[in-house]
Amino acid sequence: MKRELCGYAGKILRVNLTTKEITEQPIWDYVPKYLGGRGVANKIFWDEVKPGVKALDPENKLIIMTGATTATGIPTGGRIVIAGIAPQCYPEQYAWSGMGGWFGSELKYAGYDGIVLEGALEKPGYLFIDDQTVEIRDALAAGIWGLYTYDTQIKLESIHGKDVKSIVIGPAGENLLRMAIVATANETAAGKGGFGAVMGSKLLKGICVRGTGSIKPADVNKVLELRKTMGTPGFNTNPIKESPKFFGHGQEAEVEGGLREYNTTCSHGCNQHCPRLMMDIKSTTWKQERMNQVSKCVGPFAIEWKYDCAWMPAQTYVTEKNNTAACAMMSGAAPPPDFSDPEIPILFDEHQGDEYNFWGPDYNRGMTINELCSQYGVNKWDIIVWLMTWLSMGNAEGVFDDIDFGMEIDVESEDFMKYMLDMIVYRKGYYGNLFAEGMSRAIREMGKEKFGDTIYQQRKSRRLGGKQLDIPISFEVxxxxxxxxxxxxxxxxxxxxxxxxxxxxxxxxxxxxxxxxxxxxxxxxxxxxxxxxxxxxxxxxxxxxxxxxxxxxxxxxxxxxxxxxxxxxxxxxxxxxxxxxxxxxxxxxxxxxxxxxxxxxxxxxxxxxxxxxxxxxxxxxxxxxxxxxxxxxxxxxxxxxxxxxxxxxxxxxxxxxxxxxxxxxxxxxxxxxxxxxxxxxxx
Amino acid sequence: MTNNNSNLGPKELGRHVIQHAKEYSVCVGCNACEIVCSLVHEGAAGQMLRRIFLERDTINLEDHTILTCQHCQDHPCYEACPKKDQAICIEADSGIVYINEADCIGCKKCYKACPYEPKRINYDTVSKKAKKCDLCRNREAGQACIEYCQVQCLALSEADLGREN
The missing domain is CATH 1.10.599.10 (Aldehyde Ferredoxin Oxidoreductase Protein, subunit A, domain 3)
Structure with a gap:
């Protein structure tokens, strides 16, 4: 008999959505050899998904795995991995996406280290896991099909109790956008890969779990020590911060009534609080006029983008004297630099970002785009970093002169971006369907030479005194x-x-x-x-x-x-x-x-x-x-x-x-x- | 309010773990209080093992609410216990009401007697034992939830505050 280890729940849940067969498999088939998380996902995929399967085929497996640290109290262990054939990849390939939140820990408390989904439902449904009771429920009867991601979670809480944790898709996943995310909580998501579309292809709106069991770590004292030492958390108060404006990358944005924010945590058991929570933002989709929205690295660029962000080598390289985790930098828990370090000139040699002049500052527009991406359940990287910059650059270079999107291109306009997102998420018309296939495919369909490779003439390097440098209008790598x-x-x-x-x-x-x-x-x-x-x-x-x-x-x-x-x-x-x-x-x-x-x-x-x-x-x-x-x-x-x-x-x-x-x-x-x-x- | 982790003084019945107002420090919803509570008492982390309860504000994230035993001065949980002074006891010096699990028969009468909703006593359906905040009375460093709160939004009440409204 294989040795059973601490840290794991012990079982993987397997659900065939076509046959409705629900089975369990010991996690010990895969660990400790593959550790957990993506290691186990890779092994399952290698064994079970052969060449020729497409991302949105029922034969694609959606593999959701926690790690051994998940739910143990080890800081940052709340994360999970979602893997399978990713529709966002061009060409489609096996990929994965990590996500924080509270779903993974709840799943382990319910008794499962992971879930492997295969097949597809005949009508929209969701998976409800109540400890060891696992059911496929009707998403239409529950009134969640068609809902935004936040609303879906709240609705599931109203049905099953406030203590359930859910991962869900929004309209983007339902409509099979190749860049659809799997979302949980506020702004926490498996963003890469388009796994929201994989769930959508299986007509699975979400997975909702309640777990009342427990997970025992092998060394409780070590876990407690880690909570105090890992990443050197500050153990300081977390007051609401106020400032008159939003300060971006060289531009300031007016904020009606001033900016209020504080730091928050994005996964169960983390001992850091790096994400910013922007408070009282104007809401487009939420049931109240104002709401709070978590903001991470990409989101603020929707507010203003004149310059690319600067880079400090200390973000990437460290010395023994100056070694700070990124999260501590974000939350303000980081100590001041140690200037006795001889490497200081290297570490703090700031590299100013290139000037692009994509769009001017507008706090409401930026936060609306963030909110819509989250609520629709679409990957912000494809929208903010790729679609918006492409529209801005392409417009400046005149490549869209013969194109009619149904509204004049203006990425500085909140109304235009709302129009574009609505068109794409709901696959309205030719261009809605085209961009729903993701930027890489849309640009190839339109003609990559013109719509991808045209040079944007307004990129200026501040490293080289404002010298113009070539960059294509499509940021595809x-x-x-x-x-x-x-x-x-x-x-x-x-x-x-x-x-x-x-x-x-x-x-x-x-x-x-x-x-x-x-x-x-x-x-x-x-x-x-x-x-x-x-x-x-x-x-x-x-x-x-x-x-x-x-x-x-x-x-x-x-x-x-x-x-x-x-x-x-x-x-x-x-x-x-x-x-x-x-x-x-x-x-x-x-x-x-x-x-x-x-x-x-x-x-x-x-x-x-x-x-x-x-x-x-x-x-x-x-x-x-x-x-x-x-x-x-x-x-x-x-x-x-x-x-x-x-x-x-x-x-x-x-x-x-x-x-x-x-x-x-x-x-x-x-x-x-x-x-x-x-x-x-x-x- | 105080953040003093020192041992409770005599007869300070009614002191309990409180959550600071968000104007002082906003709870980030990390669950550290629940996790360390169950780890120091049970050696494992889990919903049925905790003696402190975080109600998450799933979307707005602004109003995570931490629910704790108020250590009521009239201790209805103690009064309801059929094995009082064995299964549920009152510490003489501090007045802390605590559960002696070895003698708990799992009748849930203490749980039902708790005047708060949601209940501030937990019940482990696996071990069939009630779980209740004992203010870490046997822990030299004091209350673990307060010690491990990364944003210092928990504290020990200054004096008896009576029941919450």
Whole structure:
């Protein structure tokens, strides 16, 4: 009999929505080998979803997994992972999205570590889990089909009691928008991948759970210690802050009556409170005239966007003296910099964002867009970072002169953005249906050469004294996702030594990797990359370290804003041990992360024919445009970087495929055999 | 109001854990109070194991309400217990009403007698035992919920406040 560990609930719930069959499976079939979270999701997908399945087919599996830390009280453990074939990816591929909130902990208290959904309902429904009682309920009879995400949750609370926790889709998911999110609470979501559309394709409006059981961590004293020390929480009061205006990235926005906000927490058991809660905003969809809206990194850009945001190396690189988690920076709990640090000039060398002049400040417009995205259940990255900037740039360059969207293009107009969102979310007319397919597909349908690659002439680098630099009107980077710390485009002021590893992290992924692999390292890395950024092994080594940490974040689970900690590299091992008592060493934990990464790699190779050529060709084009320093990618140099990365990973340099030896070292001999039969496992 | 974690003084019956007004510090809804409560008392985290109750404001997030035992001076829970002074006891020095689980027979009479809605006594359907705030009377560091509140929005009431309206 397999040993049962602390930290886990013990079972995975399996629901076939077609046959209505509901079964349970021991989590011990997958852990500790795959740790939990995305590790278990990868294994289930590899075993059960073969090539040829499409994202919105009933055969696609929606895998919802918690981690061993979830519900134990270990800080940041409240996070879950949702995985499956992602409709947002271009082309469709297996991907995942992480989410905080209170659903994961409630699910574990109900007795389940995860849920695997397959098939599709015949009519709209939702899953109700009341401890061990699991039922498929009628979403039409409950009056939730068609409702916004917030309203759906409130309605479910009115039906099942205030103590239930729900993950839901909005109209965007129901209408199969490829960028539809799965939402919970206020502004917490599995935003990447379009898994809201996968739920919509299964006619599943949401999952509502009540759990009254308990989860026992292996080491209670360690959990209590972590609550005091992890990320150095401030333990200060959290008063409402008032300011006369909203201060953006170089522009101020008037706020009627002044801005009121405080910090809040976005997942169960977190010991930090980094998200901002903007209070008393004008409401478009909510039952009251005013409401509160959580604001994270992307949302404020809808309020004003003249300049791209600045970047401070201290956000990415740390020293022992200046090592602050992002969440502590956001909540104001961070201590002031230690100026005795000789690396201060490097850490605080601010890189000003490029000037774009996309739209002027308007607090109400920005918050309305945020609210609508949340309520409709649509990914803000596709709307704010991609659609809006594309409309702004394309309009300036005249590419829409022959296009009639039914209303004059004006991204500074709240009415226009409401019109566009309504048109897209409800698939009204030709363009509504077109943009509902996501930006990458819509632009290709319209003609990428004109509608994607036209150069925007008004980008000016403040790093280069206002010099005009080329940038295409579409911020597409790779796999159907927009720019994010890529050295150009949104959050684009990071220099070569930083966007280079980020490019490789995104290249080997199937989605924007920077929401779960926010690149991090010590300033030693900067020094090592100084003379030969493409050829130095410091680059590939840093990528692998960050990818390993990323796998652990979403397997254990923890939050990207708190870990990794460069001066506490055993953190993930300690967290896992405190939760489970499994006794895994640091080396064993890192091997598990490597196993999860290579199994993901195997999925991309078997199901989507991933090769070196394919992924290099995918990532390079956007990097041919200059970064804020005017530097374009050196393609030969990049290929050297990629070869070094593959070699260090144990992947064949020509194909990018892991070798048999690599798989076998990780206990993935069966995976090697299956790929060998396909001719995709080099010796 | 005080944030003093020191042991309770004698005869301060009625002191209980309070939530500060949001003008002082806004509860972030992290559940730390519930989690550490169940961890220090039970060694596990779970809804049926907590002695403090966070009512989440799911969407607006502004009005998370923390519900606690008020340690009523007329202690109806104690009066209702068929095994009073064994299963539910009053600590002589502090007046804290606490449950001695070894003797609790799970009759729920204390739960039913609690004058508040929602109830401030929990009931674990697995162990068939009632769970009630004891102000961490055996914990040297004082009330865990107060100690671990990351935004310091919990405190111990200054003196007897009587029942909430």
């Amino acid at each position: 790779a796999w159907g996702y927009s720019a994010h710390w890529n050295g150009r485009g949104y959050e684009g002021t990071v220099p070569l030594d930083t966007w280079l590893p980020i490019a490789v992290e995104m290249m080997t992924s199937t989605r924007d990797a920077q929401t779960n692999t926010h690149h991090k390292d010590t300033t030693d890395y900067i020094h090592a990359m100084k003379t030969d950024p493409y050829g130095s092994l410091a680059g590939p080594q840093s990528v692998i370290m960050n990818e390993t940490k990323s796998e652990l974040k979403e397997a254990i689970t923890t939050c990207d804003w708190q870990l990794p900690d460069m001066f506490w590299m055993t953190a993930e091992t300690e967290l896992f041990e405190a939760a489970t008592g499994a006794g895994l060493t640091q080396e064993e934990i890192e091997t598990a992360a490597n196993r999860i990464k290579n199994l993901f790699r195997a999925i991309t190779i078997r199901n989507y024919d991933r090769t070196r050529q394919m992924e290099v060709d995918e990532i390079v084009p956007f990097h041919r445009y200059p970064d804020a320093d005017g530097i374009c990618i050196d393609e030969d140099g990049f290929n050297t970087f990629v070869s070094n990365y593959y070699r260090l990973r144990g992947w064949d340099e020509k194909t990018g495929w892991p070798t048999r030896e690599t798989y076998e070292k990780l206990g993935l001999g069966d995976v090697a055999n299956e790929l060998a039969a396909l001719g995709k496992c080099p010796q």
